[in-house]
Amino acid sequence: MSVVAWTAAGSLAAWLWLLLCQGFFWRTDVRLPPAREPDSWPSVCVVVPARDEAGVLPASLPTLLAQDYPGRAEVFLVDDGSTDGTGALARELARGRGGLPLTVDAPGEPPAGWTGKLWAVRHGIALARARDPEYLLLTDADIAHAPDSLRRLVAAASAGGFDVVSQMARLRVESRWERLVVPAFVYFFSQLYPFRRIASPGGRTAAAAGGCVLLRAGAAARARIPDAIRHAVIDDVALARAVKNTGGRVWLGLADRVDSVRPYPALGDLWRMVSRSAYAQLRHSPLLLGGTVAGLVLVYLVPPLAVAAGAAAGDGPAVALGAAAWLVMVGTYLPMLRYYRQPWWLAPLLPFTASLYLLMTVDSAVQHRRGRGAAWKGRTYARPDAVAEEG
CATH class of the missing domain: 3.90.550.10 (Spore Coat Polysaccharide Biosynthesis Protein SpsA; Chain A)
Known part of the structure; x- marks a missing residue:
């Protein structure tokens, strides 16, 4: 198989692992359970x-x-x-x-x-x-x-x-x-x-x-x-x-x-909401940032790119493996779209949305490296290593 096909196979393997081994994250049935009311209500x-x-x-x-x-x-x-x-x-x-x-x-x-x-x-x-x-x-x-x-x-x-x-x-x-x-x-x-x-x-x-x-x-x-x-x-x-x-x-x-x-x-409003904390989620680690970018590319971007590249080159295995990975991705996203009462056709667009999140994460890291920390509502917080330890 070609390099593109092997990369698509890696993406499909990642998606099968996420589907079966990541706590069934894609299901949306974890809701507040009905419970017997207490005899005495606490304050x-x-x-x-x-x-x-x-x-x-x-x-x-x-x-x-x-x-x-x-x-x-x-x-x-x-x-x-x-x-x-x-x-x-x-x-x-x-x-x-x-x-x-x-x-x-x-x-x-x-x-x-x-x-x-x-x-x-x-x-x-x-x-x-x-x-x-x-x-x-x-x-x-x-x-x-x-x-x-x-x-x-x-x-x-x-x-x-x-x-x-x-x-x-x-x-x-x-x-x-x-x-x-x-x-x-x-x-x-x-x-x-x-x-x-x-x-x-x-x-x-x-x-x-x-x-x-x-x-x-x-x-x-x-x-x-x-x-x-x-x-x-x-x-x-x-x-x-x-x-x-x-x-x-x-x-x-x-x-x-x-x-x-x-x-x-607007996109800018959502961008600020995500980027203010994305790098903090990665504990301000360049190593974790690199791993996250690579993971997002493999899991979310490789499937449609493999389909496009495989179709252009007549590479049937690349098209098949990329399409299979993309299909699993779409299937795991549909329950969340139903929860939000959104149309199904947004699911195949998830790779594009993931690319936006990738850019937001990189932007968050850039802002932190510039010493701006996380900015929100007129306040900017320094990186944790710039905050003096208290008591």
Whole structure:
């Protein structure tokens, strides 16, 4: 066989391994299980870090305040240095509405070694601890919850004995670029962190989705959350690892009734969302970056390139092997497209989307090598090796 055919065979082998041996990552049936409601509902404090969120808060905060929760619950919105009136808007949205009580506070600028979000989370947890809650719900300011969201999260955690119950919020898919990029984002995430392995008590895989994390307060104290992860850009994965490393149990699945209302209408918006943390995901390692680029090329780009090159050269084995690998790729992506209610014909375009993610990852590494770190909402965080160790 030709070199192209052998390369396509390698891609097909990789896809068969992913299909059968990577925790069935491609299935989308890991959802919050129905659970028997507890006899006594534990108290919950909801912590919402928010920075310049006036544009999305009217669609998200009222859904938290309207939670149908039988136990004691209240919401703490922590204004992380907003310049658009986020805090004042939150108070206005709660005024005269009823529902869960709301406290709005601001911790000031984060000290060195802290990301802004985790500094806000720390402040919110400190306020919550005065109420001695059994659970903390950490949720982003762009997340809208169905009225029974908190109730179902607590019931699942209580019945399953989980210290973390997290749901991957359904992201917005309205613009052309959102339809092309967003389902793939969740697909790639589940490929890296298969949901079934996360729930396995003896497994090492740990991850959470930062938009919706129900965390047992005792587990947070044991894992020193958020102090132990204060510089983490990918804070949700770091949180899950810290909890699991201290003996906690973690569950993560796709959401049916928890949605992100944040728009990413243009490619540039999605590019910034991915590139701000892509190199951090690779632990800022050039070696891991090189391996990731090579892996993305072999797994996602080789199949269509082998089909095209094989067809041009009359290389039947290259065409057949490349098409087989491409077909497996498409088949594993279809369940995610169905979950996002998107047309099937987007599945064959996954190699193009993967090439965008490859470029976003390389761009993330370039920005870090230039000393810019991860930039988000007007803040730029230094590389971890540039942050002085504390205490």
